[in-house]
Amino acid sequence: MKNKTVIPIGPFHPLQEEPEFFELVVEGEKVVDINVHLGYNHRGIEKIAESKTFDQMVFLVERICGICSTSHPIANCNAVEEIAGIEIPERAKYIRSIIGEMERLHSHLLWLGLAGHFIGYNTLWMWAWKYREPILELFEAVTGNRNHYAMMKPGGVLRDIKEEDIAPLLKGLNEVEKKIGMLTKAALDDPVLAARLKGVGVLSKEDAIAYCAVGPTARASGVDIDVRRDEPYAAYGLVDWQVITQEGGDVLAKTVVRLLECFESIKIIGQCLERLRKVRGEIAVKVKEIPPGEGIGHHEAPRGETFHYVRSDGSNTPVRLKVRAPTYVNLPTCKVTVPGESVADATLILASIDPCYCCTERIITINNKTGQRELRGEDLLRLCRKKTERIRRKLEK
């Protein structure tokens, strides 16, 4: 038997911005086995939720993840609304879909950049993130925040998308679409990139089903699942769009699925915005009390199906919240995709399921001489509002 070495990826590693530990058992460059150790980042969210009211819980679950920060609130609201048997107003449905799809756009671009970074293509990384920036600015203009949009609440949405915001949003998305189109073409036509991505880490359709993979990871293996279509919520049943699938199952197929999904997202947002012009009325129904019962909420997050289970005993706080994030089910697929590949590909395959990263920090400025913080919370808030104003003015021009 040849010598086996263990190559650690994690708990702290340039590949993972979050602590996760992968043990690669290698023979030379070839990976023969992989062990996954999770649980370095336990924050007790489910326990904390039990001490919060239903409205506060949405605020809490929004902080589970910085990138898919609206997926958890949507799933959570769906669950609470199922308990209470509430049908949200039509206008709120469109707004939920718009925010959810804009999140998918920026999340997929973020992933594309990271994937580029992981194969040493830093130019692609910077370009993808440059093109992601306008989407975050649109978010700031519409919701007031780049991340953690705080738009959802049980019964509807917290803020309306105003009539005068619709035109700049459409224009901004139009530009984003052009840039994503350019990026897609550049990324998919590059022969060197294709050499690195094609046939790497193939997840067969059978394995994808056996491991219960979700989201783009499953769809790239030809498994035609999408919660948005299979169990329509928000406005997904009311607009026209397609589920993107690919047959390859390799990293290239995952890339293609994500890139093409961006165009579907833009299509959904465009239709929703057009409908918003016609549909008037409330943006939320009043939720008096949550009866005892259980509810399940799904949302197709950028990484796959986010699942929330909420149980209520009739009081104003839930007795149980259970969250299942998509990465949790997608991660075990590396057991079949990684062994047999080289170390160089292993990192890329691990990244190809798009594990969730948190990246929401702003800034701290410290005066060098006095060591005091120059900007306190209120200053930052003021700066934030100023910048939001500036972005809004720019968009309205």
Place this chain on the structure above:
Amino acid sequence: MLANIFYFIVFPGFLFTAVIGLLASWVDRKVTARIQWRVGPPWYQNFVDFFKLLGKETIVPKAAKKTGFLLAPLIGLIGVTLVSLILWRMNLEPNISFMGDVIVLIYLCMLPSLAIIIGGSASGNPLAALGASREMKLVLADELPFIIAIFTPLVRIASIRIGSIVLYQQANGMMLTHHLSSFIAFIVAFLCMQAKLTLAPFDIPEAEQEIMAGPFIEYSGPPLAIFKLTRSMMLFTMPVFLITMFLGGLRFEGWSILWSIVKYLLILVLIILVKNTNPRLRIDQSLRFFWLRLFPLALIGFVLALLGL
């Protein structure tokens, strides 16, 4: 004797190469930053980095072989200094060239890679060992086409002295534009140089996202500074090697000073562009690339040179 020490330490040896090399690395960082829509560092950034590292603690891991671990950076540094010294002396005074000096140069060019392999293997870290083994494979891959490509113009003028190729080009114009064989050889040598500089798409040995800088993972303080300096100096000497062989050499009389600088900057920017428009290849892919694509190409160039083209 004193003159020789001056040549080695000040000009055109260590100090000169180090300063220009660090500036060249700044050009690399700045151009890369502009391509990626970033601002990039100020011109003195690499000097600051270097002196900062010199002031840091040197940590030798328990599992490391101490002598090899600490000597390796010096081997690389001496190698690249000698390459620079020989190249510049030959360019400035072609007549002191000796028989077979190009062979010496090719050997010395290997030293930095050898240093990385020794240092990586001596540091006792599995990631460093993996990096060292990748470096070894990369050297095996790029060395053969590189040697053939470098010998192509020499075969064309039937001499193995650097001095004679410099003189030949001064009299007849640069090899690259006048001979088809040299043109092919230049392309091969350029891509091999990219691998020797371990820049993308061949930055496989130190792939930061896979094996966290590979051989350098355990290095800190002055030894790391020396490794970084060696890399920067390579970024200066390797293009000079190519300019000497294919682009008419470097001359320091009148307007040719400017022309020499322009030639160097052109090659540097070309290197940076290739680096920034390619993802990192896998080691098996680069092996296949060098042996199955570049080696036959280099052979074609060599045969053409034998035929007198």
